[in-house]
Amino acid sequence: xKEVEQNSGPLSVPEGAIASLNCTYSDRGSQSFFWYRQYxxxxxxxxxxxxxxxxxxDGRFTxxxxxxxxYVSLLIxxxxxxxxxxxxxxxxxxxxxxxxxxxxxxxxxxxx
Amino acid sequence: xxxxxxxxxxxxxxxxxQVTLMCHQTWSHSYMFWYRQDLGHGLRLIYYSAAADITDKxxxxxxxxxSRSKTENFPLTLESxxxxxxxxxxxxxxxxxTERYEQYFGPGTRLTVT
Numbered sequence: 719x720k721e722v723e724q725n726s727g728p729l730s731v732p733e734g735a736i737a738s739l740n741c742t743y744s745d746r747g748s749q750s751f752f753w754y755r756q757y758x759x760x761x762x763x764x765x766x767x768x769x770x771x772x773x774x775x776d777g778r779f780t781x782x783x784x785x786x787x788x789y790v791s792l793l794i795x796x797x798x799x800x801x802x803x804x805x806x807x808x809x810x811x812x813x814x815x816x817x818x819x820x821x822x823x824x825x826x827x828x829x830x
Numbered sequence: 831x832x833x834x835x836x837x838x839x840x841x842x843x844x845x846x847x848q849v850t851l852m853c854h855q856t857w858s859h860s861y862m863f864w865y866r867q868d869l870g871h872g873l874r875l876i877y878y879s880a881a882a883d884i885t886d887k888x889x890x891x892x893x894x895x896x897s898r899s900k901t902e903n904f905p906l907t908l909e910s911x912x913x914x915x916x917x918x919x920x921x922x923x924x925x926x927x928t929e930r931y932e933q934y935f936g937p938g939t940r941l942t943v944t
Contacts (some may be wrong), residue, residue: 752932761920761935762873806873808933815880815926817863817888818933822872 720745722809724821733830737794741821743806744788750810751783751790752818755804766792797828833857836921836936843911844944850941851906853921860926862890862904863933864896866917873920879904880926911943 723745733738739753750769761800768790778828780793790809794801795827804825808818834855843849863886864876875888879894885896893915895907904923906934908915920937 761938763935764932767932815861817861817875817878820865820873822870830913 719747720809720811720819722807722819722821724805724807724824727825728827729824730827730829731797731801733797733828735797737740737797737801737826738829739792739794739805739807739824739826740789741791741809742789743807743809743819745809745819746785746788747812748788749807749812751781752808752810753779753781753790753792754806754820755803755807756806756823757824762806774790794826797826799828799830802826802828834921834934836919836925836939838939839937840940841871842860842901842912842924842942842944843934845912846910849908849911849941851908851919851921853904853906853936853939855902855904855921855923855934855936857923857925857934858901859934861924861933863922864894865920865921865922866890866915867920867938868917876906876919887893908941911941915941917941 753766756762766781768783778795782791804823806823807821837852851890857880864880865873865927880899922933
């Protein structure tokens with residue numbers, strides 16, 4: 719059973735701080751890693767994708783991948799109240815055509 | 831560009847009834863997926879389809895039936911609804927190709943079984 723683990727939170731950070739979200743996965747052959755954001759009552763939307771070891775930056779978001787340690791993280795710089803949501807980590811296995819396996823999500827609350 | 835739509839958005843049904851949730855996408859994506867989302871369980875895959883007439887079970891397929899006669903449609907049927915199937919159901923799709931492709935989600939259907 720392929721597993722993706724996340725701390726359920728809630729993670730509370732003050733406005734302007736850095737929010738750090740972590741995710742570990744069990745399938746060492748996993749190749750692709752995604753971070754989705756889900757607002758309450760809405761569907762998940764992709765915010766970051768990472769494929770190679772290291773960091774990938776997009777605006778205030780940075781995804782970090784360490785395949786040897788089997789973890790992927792998401793940093794949100796200058797957190798805003800609008801970032802308050804549940805963040806889902808998703809992992810795709812070695813075959814590019816396998817479905818994503820999702821973690822249970824971490825609820826982030828940014829306090830103004 | 832409608833993208834991916836689901837209907838109905840809200841449904842209340844009684845235990846034992848059959849109910850079908852519809853999913854339609856306008857992108858001609860090869861892959862389509864059905865997930866359910868419950869508190870404490872996150873998103874769990876029910877069934878997925880790689881193309882028309884090709885379907886496969888996910889993590890929690892029991893009690894559900896799918897079909898895919900056309901690329902754009904992927905209906906999910908609960909043959910005899912149970913209270914444990916009360917959930918939010920999300921349909922998703924993505925194109926075939928490299929593993930870099932994300933899955934795009936529909937708006938969801940909130941199903942209540944009484």
